[in-house]
Structure formats: C-alpha cells, structure tokens
Amino acid sequence: MKWCDESGVHTVHRHYVESIPADSGRWVLGVNVVRPHSSTTGVELATVPRHGRSTVVRLGTHEADLLHEAIREAVERIQRRAGRDDV
Ligand SMILES: [Zn+2]
Numbered sequence: 001m002k003w004c005d006e007s008g009v010h011t012v013h014r015h016y017v018e019s020i021p022a023d024s025g026r027w028v029l030g031v032n033v034v035r036p037h038s039s040t041t042g043v044e045l046a047t048v049p050r051h052g053r054s055t056v057v058r059l060g061t062h063e064a065d066l067l068h069e070a071i072r073e074a075v076e077r078i079q080r081r082a083g084r085d086d087v
Helices: 061-086
Strands: 012-022 027-036 042-049 055-059
Touching: 042 061, 055 061
Parallel strands: none
Antiparallel strands: 012 027, 027 042, 042 055
C-alpha cells in the first residue's frame, strides 16, 4: 500500500481517510493521517468551507480519541433524547 497520497514535492506526508460533506454542503470535513517531516504521526482534521479559508488542526492520537469519544457521546445523547420523545 502506498502510504502517502500527496504528489509533488511536500514536507508533510498525508493519507486521506475520509471527507464528509456537512451543514448542507457548506463545509467539507476532512480526516487525514499525517506524518510531518520532524514530528510524530497524527490525525489531521480539516474544515473546508465552500467559500473562504480552510482550517487545519493536528491532533495526537490521544486527542483524536477524545474527539471521537465526545462525538459518539453527543450522538448517543441525541438518540436517547429522540427515543424518549417518541414515547
Ligand atoms: Zn509523502
């Protein structure tokens, strides 16, 4: 498997994992694995608006795990509430 998806000259190796359209297509959220030249491998979260500048946050694996847990918890709370509302 080719680890890096980047082409041309680059200093940060990057493997694209997922890109998720959000907020009625106003944003695309990108999740990548990154390996900067002089740093440890981590997760990159990119928020790309349809118009304007992208924001990129690099997370260590622990931080990415926390984000993953937080999003799962938020979704579960919504689903629990939806279940109660149905009763
Ligand atoms: Zn590369």
